[in-house]
Amino acid sequence: MLSLVPTALIPFITARSSWTILSLVTAARTMSSSSNQRAFQLRVDPLTGNSEWVVIDEEEDQDQGPEIFKNSQQPMLAMTSYLDMLNDSPRNRAYAEAINKTITAPCHVLDIGAGTGLLSMMAARAMGSGASMPQGKVTACESYLPMVKIMRRVMRLNGMEKNIYLFNKRSDELKVGVDISSRADVLVSEILDSELLGEGLIPSLQHAHDMLLVENPLTVPYRATTYGQLVESSFLWRLHDLHNNEAKTSDGIRLVPTGVDSILGVKPQQYAYHCDAMEKEIKLLSEPFKIFEFDFWKRPDSHGETQLCIKATNDGQLHAVVSWWVLQLDREGTIFYSTAPRWISLQNNKSDEGWCDHWKQCVWFVPGQGIPISNDQEVHLHAVHDETSISYNLDKQSQTDVKMHGIKGGDFQLLLSPERIAIYGDNEWRGIMLTAIRSALKGRIDPLCVVADDSVFLTILIAQLSKTSNVISLLPGLRAKGAQYLQAVADANGFSMDRVQVLEKKQSLLSVLDTHHQKVDLLIGEPFYSGTEGMLPWHNLRFWKERTILNSVLSEDALMMPCKGILKACAMSLPDLWNSRRSLDKIEGFDHSVANTTLGACGELPTPQEGPCLPCFVWQSGKYKKLSSVFTVMEFDFSKPISRSSGQFQVEFVEPGMCHGFALWIDWVMDSENSVILSTGPDERYWKQGVKLLATPAAVGIEGSSSPSECCHAVMEASFEPSNGELIVRHVFS
Structure with a gap:
């Protein structure tokens, strides 16, 4: 399998943001030569985690491309959200209406992040084609080479290849006088993710206004505005507050011991979710409020702050800020597109125009158990944006700030996904693991246990339940961070690191020398491999592959868990x-x-x-x-x-x-x-x-x-x- 990573990851991601397998934060690089395009793509074996760079020469027509590219491009591009985006009819209709309204005469149009070329073709059509509009010109840039190939085929099919100048470059690589003859009069773009800024909107606009656009250009979209709402949701709370959730468990394990409340947690950022799916579990605590406004027609600032005073409309426990954005596509403010949850559309008497996956709502978790608030109480929200993200601090009037990105207990923090945090805090899941490990250890004297995956929970559980066991934890994804975490929580969980060893080496290199000539009695896993949360369920059969690799160090009666x-x-x-x-x-x-x-x-x-x-x-x-x-x-x-x-x-x-x-x-x-x-x-x-x-x-x-x-x-x-x-x-x- 090839992992086709967007080339625009340097310096920021400008391809679709909802790549599922691209949790491997690795940049693929492309290079040009006089004869063809060449791409380096990362091929990953999901059952070993091993990866290698593969050089792929790509001809103009995909059907003429090399066999390795033809066999691998289809499934990986299917994991992206391009198809979902192109099936978003409200989005397509809004852009078409706004482009037709904005471009009324021949001009120079720049399309940043052109994808399949839909916006470029809309702009060319709005100006007419051929000799009737001789001054009209569309310049399109797309850095992701597989999409460039698709765009060329789409343009050819629609007879547009002579109307659009396509560059396989990032917009910040274009130069006036070299690539294009003059600055563009109009900008059309769709470099937005669920948070709005995560695909590099601000840096792209800054460079475009500085180097590629005329002064006071026309733009589609014209403006984007972010909105938020305060909510209570025990489901959202469980996705981040491991310390308070595991306090209710009875197994005695403390993944987040008192005093180091954030040593294991989620990254402080906004997370994309379909909030409509959890609408019945969300209690609204405020009216919607405006947060930031970004104008496409002028150069944006890299940093912005705003202080909002929000009046609560309900009693409850403030667990999260749900946010979304609204695009104003035309200057007059008659054409809009919104990513608001369904309850907002229904409140505004607007039809629910359908479901799409490429844009969702975003959730920012309020730390810990949240903040108790009552009806009519004022809550102060401090919102900050940088070039690629938005973050918040909250406090109630007369109370100290609740910092949403602070870390207690030192600078070290092991970061996992919200779903993994919720699993580790789930009493039923922990009970299953406790029962299984007790059964596996029963009757075994001085067992040697190998944790094959990235489960810090199972490592701690075995070391705590069996004072005579020796544990080798491989932690293939967490590595040194996992070892540092286990060292930090050992005392709180009543086990000695003298009996726990983290081996930072591949399973294929593990030998009896690493086990001190003792055969492995228990090989266990959840299974869970850090950084692969976006992969398919059967890719966790990596546990089976690793069991096979480790066969030579297993005892004759070795027990696997899971079996x-x-x-x-x-x-x-x-x-x-x-x-x-x-x-x-x-x-x-x-x-x-x-x-x-x-x-x-x-x-x-x-x-x-x-x-x-x-x-x-x-x-x-x-x-x-x-x-x-x-x-x-x-x-x-x-x-x-x-x-x-x-x-x-x-x-x-x-x-x-x-x-x-x-x-x-x-x-x-x-x-x-x-x-x-x-x-x-x-x-x-x-x-x-x-x-x-x-x-x-x-x-x-x-x-x-x-x-x-x-x-x-x-x-x-x-x-x-x-x-x-x-x-x-x-x-x-x-």
């Missing part, structure tokens, strides 16, 4: 997710069908193709409904070395509806008696599932009560390939 994995599946109705990934046709009059294969679209394609499995939180994917019982596809036995696996199952539908695909996940069997099972399915909101969307949705019904046009059964078959960690899923409806 096996069970691939589960369920037929789902997922209309919003399917529509966001459907095949492209005409977008505001421009044919994008040539991008479907590369972007991994589903739908009515000329040649039906199997789309990739997408990692996502099903509960965050708009409307969804289970249409079948949960069924087992295949099992993975960790007592044996990793091997190819396959399975087949007949799906019985228990609910009528429109089937858009299958959700797949792994249930981890933690003990040899098959009595302790950890599920990561759609009902468990802290884990992502894999979703296999159908090329065409199928109407399904219950046998004996369905119409002739409805399917009553489906056969699913799947195969797992250990050489690359991929799962191939196929299905037939009958």
Whole structure:
């Protein structure tokens, strides 16, 4: 598999912000030569974590490109949000209306972050084409080489290749007098993420106004305004406050001991969530309020601050600030696009125009248990923005500031995802792990235990439960930070680091010398690998791969925990997710069908193709409904070395509806008696599932009560390939 990292990561990310597999914060680089374009792409093996740079020469036409590029580009581009963005009809319509209204005469238009070229083609069309508009010109820059290739094909299909000058560069690499003959009169752009600033909006605008645009240019969009609302939500609280959540557990482990409240936590930043999915768990504590305003038509400042006095409209515990933004696309203020949650649209008597995944709302967590507030009480919000992010401080009147980015207990902090923090604070999850480890340790004298993954919890749990055990923790993703964390919390959890060793070496290099010539009695994992939270569920079968690599140091009666994995599946109705990934046709009059294969679209394609499995939180994917019982596809036995696996199952539908695909996940069997099972399915909101969307949705019904046009059964078959960690899923409806 190739991980296609946006080349615009230097100095800031300007490609789509919701890349799922790009948690590897690594820049891919491109270079030009006189004959062709060359790209360095990072190829990652999900089952080992090993990566290597691959040099790819890309010809103009993708069909003529080298085999390695053709085989790998499709699934990785399908993991991006380009397709979802292009299926966002309200966005496309708003941009088309604003561009037509703004560009009324021949001029020079600059498109920053051109993507497939949709905005460039809109601008060229607004000016006319050919000899009728000889002074009109569109300059487009796109730094991500795979998108440049797609844009060229889209422009060619629409007869626009002669109207648009396309540069495979970042906008700050363009030079007037070298690349372009003069400054541009109009700027069109869409370099926005859910937070607004995370794709480098401010640096891009600053450079454009300094070097590429005329004074007082026309711009689409014209302005962006961020808004916020104070909320209470115990769900959001559990995503960050591990200290107070684990205080209610009974296992005696303190991942965040008193006095070092932030030694393990989440990064202090805004997090993108579909807040509509948790609307029933959110209590509004204020009216919406304006935070920042950013004008595209003038040079923005790198730093800004504002102090707001917000009156509470309800009693409650202030847990978070939910924020969103509104685009004003035209100068007169008649064309808008909003990322506000649904409750705002309904309050404003506006229709809910549909679900999209490329832009969500953002959540900023109030530290600790939050702040108790009462109706009519004033809360002071201090908001600060830099070039790429927005942050907040809160305090109630007559109280001291609650710093949202302070760290108690020293400068060291181990940062994990909000979902991982919530898992570590979950009493039921900890109970499962405690039961499984006690069972595994029973009857073992002076066992040698190896924690194969990044679980600091299991390392502490074993060291605490067995005073005679020796623990080797590999921590392949956390490494030195994990070791430093364990050292810091050892005393508080009643174990000695003399019995715990963190080996910062690859599993393939582990030998009996590292184990002091003692064979490993227990090989355990959650499984959890830091930095891979965006990957597919079966990529956590890395545990199975590592068990195989470590085979030579395992004792004859070594116990694995988990003992096996069970691939589960369920037929789902997922209309919003399917529509966001459907095949492209005409977008505001421009044919994008040539991008479907590369972007991994589903739908009515000329040649039906199997789309990739997408990692996502099903509960965050708009409307969804289970249409079948949960069924087992295949099992993975960790007592044996990793091997190819396959399975087949007949799906019985228990609910009528429109089937858009299958959700797949792994249930981890933690003990040899098959009595302790950890599920990561759609009902468990802290884990992502894999979703296999159908090329065409199928109407399904219950046998004996369905119409002739409805399917009553489906056969699913799947195969797992250990050489690359991929799962191939196929299905037939009958």
